[in-house]
Amino acid sequence: MNSENRRLGSVRHDEPQREDNQPDQENGKPSGGLKAEIISWIQILVTAACIAFVLNTFIIANSKVPSGSMENTIMTNDRVIGFRFSYWFSDPKEGDIAIFRFPDDESIYYVKRVIGLPGDTIDISDGKVYKNGSETPLDEPYLKEEMFPEEDMHFEVPEDSYFMMGDNRNFSYDARYWDNTFVHRDKIIAKVQFRYWPFNKMGKLE
Numbered sequence: 001m002n003s004e005n006r007r008l009g010s011v012r013h014d015e016p017q018r019e020d021n022q023p024d025q026e027n028g029k030p031s032g033g034l035k036a037e038i039i040s041w042i043q044i045l046v047t048a049a050c051i052a053f054v055l056n057t058f059i060i061a062n063s064k065v066p067s068g069s070m071e072n073t074i075m076t077n078d079r080v081i082g083f084r085f086s087y088w089f090s091d092p093k094e095g096d097i098a099i100f101r102f103p104d105d106e107s108i109y110y111v112k113r114v115i116g117l118p119g120d121t122i123d124i125s126d127g128k129v130y131k132n133g134s135e136t137p138l139d140e141p142y143l144k145e146e147m148f149p150e151e152d153m154h155f156e157v158p159e160d161s162y163f164m165m166g167d168n169r170n171f172s173y174d175a176r177y178w179d180n181t182f183v184h185r186d187k188i189i190a191k192v193q194f195r196y197w198p199f200n201k202m203g204k205l206e
Contacts, residue, residue: 059084061099061190065111069166069173072144073097073205074111079197080205082190091185092117092162097192097205100164103180111192112174113142116155116163118185124153124176129165142206144168160185 061082068076074097082099092098092114102108115129115138116122123130127147128137147169153176157163161182166172175181196202 061109063099063109063111063192067173068171069168070097070111070113071168071171073113073142073167074192074195075201078195078201080111080192081194081196082192084190086191086193087188092188092191098162098164099189099192100183101187101189102178103183103187104178106187109189110164112164112166112172114162115165115175116157118157118159118161120157120163122153122155122157122163124150142167145170155181158182162188 061084062079063082064077064079065074066077074080080099094114094117096114097111098114099109099111102110116131121132123133124147127149129140130137144167155163155175161184163175163181164183165174165176175183192205194203195205
């Protein structure tokens with residue numbers, strides 16, 4: 001009977017059978033373990049770090065606004081994201097909120113609104129901003145309140161430079177008072193478009 005079973009290719013029930021999905025220890029194939037798990041986590045962390053580096057270097061700029069100079073558009077300690085690629089193929093426009101290197105100390109990033117473009121003249125009189133000799137002041141619905149009247153000011157924006165002001169004009173240290181008045185084009189980092197903190201105010205900025 002045994003020889004007949006063997007001839008027909010049957011398997012004896014008392015012989016151990018190996019499941020197809022069991023690891024073949026005899027062939028020396030690794031079955032994983034702590035070392036493999038550690039390597040896997042290291043790969044994940046390295047990949048995440050590379051992605052974060054690329055995003056922060058080439059795609060986005062993350063900034064915290066420490067003062068009330070941009071209220072009520074951006075409140076004190078709000079965190080915002082600017083997109084670097086916004087200015088890859090086009091120049092800043094009047095009304096943009098931008099992240100840029102502070103002209104008096106380029107190690108510091110500032111967040112202000114673009115008011116004057118290259119070649120513009122800016123006149124500030126009786127708490128109003130006038131551009132290029134216009135008798136009509138700028139329409140600025142984003143302002144927190146009207147500016148306190150100060151001594152008249154006149155600025156001529158050089159080519160390839162920009163004139164920046166805060167939305168909270170009465171409490172904004174901006175281009176009106178800097179030693180180096182204008183922001184050069186290559187010092188503008190990104191266009192601010194999104195607030196992500198605090199969460200209850202998360203959303204697009206204009």
